[in-house]
Amino acid sequence: MKKLVIANWKLNPSSLKDAQKLAASISIKAKNKVVLCPPTIYLSNIQYPNIGSQDCFWQEKGAFTGQVSPLMLKDLKIKYSLVGHSEKRGVGETDEMINAKAKALLAQKITPVICIGFGTTVEHDDLEVTDILKSQLDIDLGGLDSSKVIVAYEPVWAIGTGHNATPEHAEKISIFVKTKYKVPTVLYGGSVNLGNAKSFLQQTNVGGLLVGGASLNAKDFNQIINM
Numbered sequence: 001m002k003k004l005v006i007a008n009w010k011l012n013p014s015s016l017k018d019a020q021k022l023a024a025s026i027s028i029k030a031k032n033k034v035v036l037c038p039p040t041i042y043l044s045n046i047q048y049p050n051i052g053s054q055d056c057f058w059q060e061k062g063a064f065t066g067q068v069s070p071l072m073l074k075d076l077k078i079k080y081s082l083v084g085h086s087e088k089r090g091v092g093e094t095d096e097m098i099n100a101k102a103k104a105l106l107a108q109k110i111t112p113v114i115c116i117g118f119g120t121t122v123e124h125d126d127l128e129v130t131d132i133l134k135s136q137l138d139i140d141l142g143g144l145d146s147s148k149v150i151v152a153y154e155p156v157w158a159i160g161t162g163h164n165a166t167p168e169h170a171e172k173i174s175i176f177v178k179t180k181y182k183v184p185t186v187l188y189g190g191s192v193n194l195g196n197a198k199s200f201l202q203q204t205n206v207g208g209l210l211v212g213g214a215s216l217n218a219k220d221f222n223q224i225i226n227m
């Protein structure tokens, strides 16, 4: 079955030319569905079938310096937007803000990819992890149609560290989120690479991957999206 693989380029690459080169080197006929999330400043200049934003604001327009609205994203035909990434939560983004962003995205028919897992540690057992995720999702998904969002489980300790969660743990968490919150697609993210991607994609309830570092290497990423 086709899974969803989202590339989060974060603050890379450093020029539009390199971003266009990277996008052009990613297969458009992959086995899995692929979404590229380049930095906001490149969004209107990247050609790829599915483009996502790394973040957005919850207001449509007005006196909000530096922000980008879902209305603007829609105008650029952006279909997805990450919200609640740990790197945003780490600088003050709250679950209430994430909820407002998700609602604003849905109002423009853009799919929010709500990232959860900030605040977890490698020492937490599954129950402790689900308690933390519950406290996030109860607010993140408040008052919106959860069947229209994607959730990405990204234990913060696994992001960019080279220490991934086990595929079995990702599967358990995916089942929890799908069952309790009626979210159809749950992705795993956190140090996914060429060596471990398949073991996550093979899990029945893991709907795909959110890939940071490894998505900047076209050779590796093209193999991951074809697993």
Ligand code: PEP
Pocket: 008, 010, 154, 158, 159, 160, 161, 189, 190, 191, 192, 210, 211, 212, 213, 214
């Ligand atoms: C991410 O930024 O969402 C991520 C999972 O990063 P990495 O794959 O580099 O751990």
